[in-house]
Amino acid sequence: MERKELQLQPRLQLLADLVPQGARLADIGTDHGYLPVWLLQRGRISFAIAADVGYEPLQHAVRTAQEQEVSGVEFRLCDGLRGITADEVDTVVIAGMGGETIIHILEAAEWTKMPGAYTLLLQPMTKAAELRRWLTDNGYYFTAERLVFDKDFIYPVMLVTGGEQPELTELQVRYGVDLDRDPLYGDYLQREIARLTKQIEGQRRAGDPEKRAQAEELAKLCAALEEKRKECVK
Ligand SMILES: C[S@@+](CC[C@H](N)C(=O)[O-])C[C@H]1O[C@@H](n2cnc3c(N)ncnc32)[C@H](O)[C@@H]1O
The missing domain is CATH 4.10.860 (DNA Excision Repair, Uvrb; Chain A)
Incomplete structure (x- = not known):
């Protein structure tokens, strides 16, 4: 039987498009593992860690990789980045969770703020303003921000790296740092x-x-x- 090619929903597709070519990726809270499997399947990356704090979601990711006949994924059952070391990856995606959870995950992984060393792609479902404020107060710098429309919602996706962020205006904190030219703004x-x-x-x-x-x-x-x-x- 012919294998059905994996298709991503728009939110995950934007994240996939923003992952640098050849990245060594950690997808935190991977759930079904769609993002790393899609990227590996297309040769966009050759190594990914699919991590989740839940056993069941991680099993879904294992199944996705098997069904799609994709190798190159390491599966980690861990809380946030606690099971991943600084030298294993250069790109971290934390998507589909609340802004506060994203903050807790980054708080426990100081290495992610090493200046310019990591590309972080963050997609909060809630509390985007709190996350922006925390990032700029805690040694992260916005390289870009984008919006994506998916199932009747518009989600912000933040691209950040370690570094000093010039002070943001209140409007930037609440409604996006670098979105003025985004077609969805x-x-x-x-x-x-x-x-x-x-x-x-x-x-x-x-x-x-x-x-x-x-x-x-x-x-x-x-x-x-x-x-x-x-x-x-x-
Ligand atoms: C709604 S799913 C998002 C899946 C995918 N990242 C996406 O954006 O579509 C959230 C996933 O994050 C996982 N998760 C929540 N908190 C986590 C944590 N502290 N560390 C790792 N995974 C976590 C949950 O188990 C769940 O599988």
């Missing part, structure tokens, strides 16, 4: 404006003066986002 901002507008309406209706004052602060933020969004569609 206008939509990304529009979704945020819609979310904030609802929140502002609710808070303005509240009897609590503190909530109403917060609503006015949010309205200022919303106006700044609207200005930025207009620049994107020019």
Whole structure:
């Protein structure tokens, strides 16, 4: 029977496209192992560690590699980067988890911030602003940021390496460091404006003066986002 070629969903496809050719990759929280298997299958990389803290997800990754007849993957059952040493890889992907989990994983692997030594591809599902703030306060530098649309959501993907980041504006921390030329940035901002507008309406209706004052602060933020969004569609 002919083997069905692995296809990636858009979120994983963008990550795959951003992995440098020939990288020695660690995919942390690999789950089904789609990303390393796809990259190895196409000869884009020749070595990958597929790591997961869960036994079941790691077994899924083993099965994906077997089904796709791909070799060159090492499977590691470990928490974050704890089972991986600095000399084994030059590229680390941590995707599909909350921003706080990504922070915990990096906190336990100081070696990842060695200046310019590693390419880190981070794709938080939540708390992107907290992650950006933590990265810049903790010795990481943004080389780029991108957006991807997948199943009705727009996700940021951060490319960082160790180094000193010039101070970010509040808008960059909240809504992306280097996204102005991204074709999805206008939509990304529009979704945020819609979310904030609802929140502002609710808070303005509240009897609590503190909530109403917060609503006015949010309205200022919303106006700044609207200005930025207009620049994107020019
Ligand atoms: C939603 S899946 C994401 C899979 C894939 N990375 C993606 O982006 O589609 C999250 C995976 O991360 C794993 N995970 C969560 N916390 C982890 C940690 N501290 N270390 C390693 N893996 C972790 C989970 O077991 C799960 O398999």
